[in-house]
Amino acid sequence: MSLKLHCPRTLASRLSLIFLVGLILAQALSFGAQYYERFQSARSTMLSNMQNDVSTSIAILDRLPAQERLAWLPRLARTNYDYRLDDGDPGAPLDAEEVPVAATSISSAIGGAHPLSFSRFPAEKKHFQAHLRLSDGSPLTIDVRPAMPPLSPWLPGVLLGQLALLIACTWLAVRIAIRPLARLANAVESLDPNAHPVMLDEHGPTEVAYAARAFNAMQARIAAYLKERMQLLAAISHDLQTPITRMKLRAEFMDDSVEKDKLWNDLGEMEHLVREGVAYARSIHGSTEESRRIDLDSFLDSLVFDYQDMGKDVQLSGKSAAVIDTRPQALRRVLVNLTDNALKFAGAAQLQVDTDDSLSIKILDRGPGIAEAELQQVMQPFYRVENSRNRSTGGTGLGLAIAQQLAMALGGSLTLSNREGGGLCAELKLPLR
């Protein structure tokens, strides 16, 4: 099993980790230093107390008559050591290198008055005994079990509380630091220069406010660029319309000839391109048209009748009996572009309406269709299918791009597919409600 440490992925977990580890280490260091200091001072206090105690106790026992000594023993006993009136237990001699500090203080307390000998008991760490003889020759043993006074029972509780406080503060700090970042990321992701800009709140800590202001300014700049592009397109197209109008008018004064017809066709193509260019720019820029509730059947009927009245072969099949909320001019434009396309390549178009969970309007033709590999690309602006008759029929390569843009703007989707038995199927799906 290989344990590999991974750097945490999120900024939040990284920050939390750094904060937590750092704070816990710092806390542990300061606790350790304090504990050590306390240990040292407690020990020296204890030792000097012990020194005084032991010399006093020995002096008391020395002076007492032998028969009274036993009664005094419990009164002289302390937590860490007591006195016994015997030769003690047999043990190993003390290591010269590892003389316990307590033994040294006992020696310095009574070493002068009474000869001392020590023995230790490896079974119990730090346990040792000091043996001596009182002035009357009777034996005395000091049994020492050094131990630090126990920690207060509330200390672990306080430590746990501190840890909890650390975690809570870390969480809060990281949250405060991360939240504006997440908000900014959300705003950037949902940034749609075509829609109305959603301004970020410019309040909060200095850095956050600065980032929000920078983001809002960037949004405004993008919108301005797009608007400029639109205005440029509109200006070019407007300025082109005047010379095209003049040329068309002049062409009408020419005598009928092949040249006149050709000129007329070229002018028609230019005019078409100018119009489609503006329409495409508008479709990208989003529409100001309001959404209306429309009766779909009459909408499609009227569209098809308009084609039929111009002598075009356009048929409608299916009834939806649906009333939908949509932008009628945009929807009409999508359907007109798709139908014009079908008429151009197949000479006839069939509209088919289906409703199940969503609304589907199919525009079907029996034309040459589009190679599978190119089905996606044809919806890109200015893309022309290889070997298509597009050029000769005066297409701009924008019709499908406009249709797709508008379909998306209507909350729907446009997909192209080849039909069984030849021909193209353009399916527009729209939400029903």
Place this chain on the structure above:
Amino acid sequence: MEHVDHILIVDDDREIRELVGNYLKKNGLRTTVVADGRQMRSFLEANTVDLIVLDIMMPGDDGLQLCRELRVGKHKATPVLMLTARNDETDRIIGLEMGADDYLTKPFAARELLARINAVLRRTRMLPPNLVVSESGRLLAFGRWQLDTSARHLLDKDGTLVALSGAEYRLLRVFLDHPQRVLSRDQLLNLTQGREADLFDRSIDLLVSRLRQRLLDDAREPAYIKTVRSEGYVFSLPVEILGASA
């Protein structure tokens, strides 16, 4: 002497107005060309014309403003045909709301302009409408329907939009402009045609039956468009002009 229609052309582009003027002259019309609103006003002080061709995009007073001005002055009955330079639906709608009788998008062919001029003249001469739709009142209410004359669709009682084909709208508009008046098939055909010069010659009867369907009118017991045996049709309900919809 036979009356020759006098057309006033207002366009800031010298070449366009002269080319248009010459073309119309060549086709038997009398024309006057002016460059802007100031010249138009001074010409109309002393003269009357049969139709005004008005460019929308002009420096100074634009076409929409001039059209609005014409509609309240002494020339309010003179038909106006707008030339719009933009391929934009809103321009068309505003133009028609301002009281223009028709519009044409630049670039246009001169012969199309001629056809439109003739159609507008025929329409306004043959049967002057009983009702004048204006900027403030563009909704025509009848029965349980309303017709939006700028967006060219019907609205039902709930405000749901019911679309009309071009021919259906024109026919309904003719009926609503002349309510409770018997119109012959010839009159209807003449008044309905003209927007598209190459309109497929559909019979009026078929168009009327389509319109009845659209209005949910029972063909056997029609409430809106009644058949008058051997004479034609009559729109039998009163029509009311409403203010702009909210």
